[in-house]
Amino acid sequence: RAKSAGGNRFELADPEADARAITRHGLTTALPAALERGEFFIEYQPLVHLGDGSVHGAEALVRWCHPQHGVLGPDRFIPLAEDTGLIVPLGRWVLQEAVRQARFWQARHTDGGPLRINVNLSPTQLHHPRLVADTVDVLERSGLEPGALCLEVTESALIGADEGLLKPLRQLAEMGVDIALDDFGTGYSNLANLRRLPVSVLKLDRSFTRGMQQHPVDPVDLKIVEGIVSLAHSLELAVTVEGVETGAQARQLRELGCDTAQGWYYARPGAPDRIHSLLLADAV
Ligand code: C2E
Ligand code: MG
Ligand code: MG
Numbered sequence: 246r247a248k249s250a251g252g253n254r255f256e257l258a259d260p261e262a263d264a265r266a267i268t269r270h271g272l273t274t275a276l277p278a279a280l281e282r283g284e285f286f287i288e289y290q291p292l293v294h295l296g297d298g299s300v301h302g303a304e305a306l307v308r309w310c311h312p313q314h315g316v317l318g319p320d321r322f323i324p325l326a327e328d329t330g331l332i333v334p335l336g337r338w339v340l341q342e343a344v345r346q347a348r349f350w351q352a353r354h355t356d357g358g359p360l361r362i363n364v365n366l367s368p369t370q371l372h373h374p375r376l377v378a379d380t381v382d383v384l385e386r387s388g389l390e391p392g393a394l395c396l397e398v399t400e401s402a403l404i405g406a407d408e409g410l411l412k413p414l415r416q417l418a419e420m421g422v423d424i425a426l427d428d429f430g431t432g433y434s435n436l437a438n439l440r441r442l443p444v445s446v447l448k449l450d451r452s453f454t455r456g457m458q459q460h461p462v463d464p465v466d467l468k469i470v471e472g473i474v475s476l477a478h479s480l481e482l483a484v485t486v487e488g489v490e491t492g493a494q495a496r497q498l499r500e501l502g503c504d505t506a507q508g509w510y511y512a513r514p515g516a517p518d519r520i521h522s523l524l525l526a527d528a529v
């Protein structure tokens with residue numbers, strides 16, 4: 246029997262591998278009905294300007310409120326949804342819901358500046374022939390301007406991408422949608438390759454931010470981040486850092502020239518109301 250032990254972890258009586266396989270199978274078969282029953286929900290994590298801590302936007306992060314296992318994080322079910330193709334309708338739901346939420350915030354905070362919404366795209370969604378049409382449709386129906394949407398694609402999903410794969414992203418970018426390279430620095434991509442990708446934002450992976458937590462910070466780590474930031478800026482890409490957990494990290498990353506940040510130091514992912522109150526307060 247799998248028993249929920251709080252958070253996203255399970256305590257399993259059976260040997261772990263067995264139990265995981267059963268859970269994996271069980272979760273996979275439960276996915277389609279879960280979508281129909283509305284068991285998925287979205288938490289939002291603010292993205293802030295490193296300069297003044299003001300809210301720049303939010304990233305939509307999907308969760309599954311499983312009737313037996315409790316709340317499951319995306320790492321538990323996104324890979325399963327990828328394997329079965331359910332990621333396409335699930336991803337479409339996340340996009341629609343997040344865009345609708347962003348439009349709602351905008352309508353209530355007209356002086357709050359342009360609030361942006363970041364939505365993650367999986368590789369299967371990237372290959373789907375209706376990606377552009379679906380995105381246009383969602384934007385038109387919500388009334389959100391394309392420039393307020395940022396689609397996050399992992400670096401590994403774009404490694405070796407040919408023109409066929411890049412074309413829909415290029416079309417979206419031409420409409421004004423931002424494309425961010427997520428988890429940057431983990432995929433061993435050729436830095437020179439960045440030039441041919443239709444991306445406007447680099448999201449530096451948490452592994453870099455983690456280095457900034459050590460005392461003293463390894464000077465080589467500093468040089469690497471400095472180099473990436475300067476390269477990104479010379480290509481006119483904005484740099485967002487993930488996983489900022491302390492004020493010291495935030496200061497360091499600001500000094501290194503990073504533009505925006507996301508992390509527990511500012512706020513954990515949470516209910517949409519949280520973003521609403523942060524916008525009212527004007528800073529995290
Ligand atoms: P990601 O896009 O890189 O999202 C950032 C992850 O880092 C989130 O984990 C977030 O909760 C976590 N995080 C944020 N700040 C901190 C921090 O200061 N410290 C630490 N230790 N962690 C922090 P989460 O929500 O578990 O999401 C994991 C991954 O699942 C995401 O990584 C993304 O790749 C994927 N994902 C989430 N929602 C969706 C979705 O709607 N569609 C798709 N295709 N993938 C999604
Ligand atoms: Mg992301
Ligand atoms: Mg990321």
Ligand code: MG
Pocket residue numbers: 427428450451487
């Ligand atoms: Mg990451």
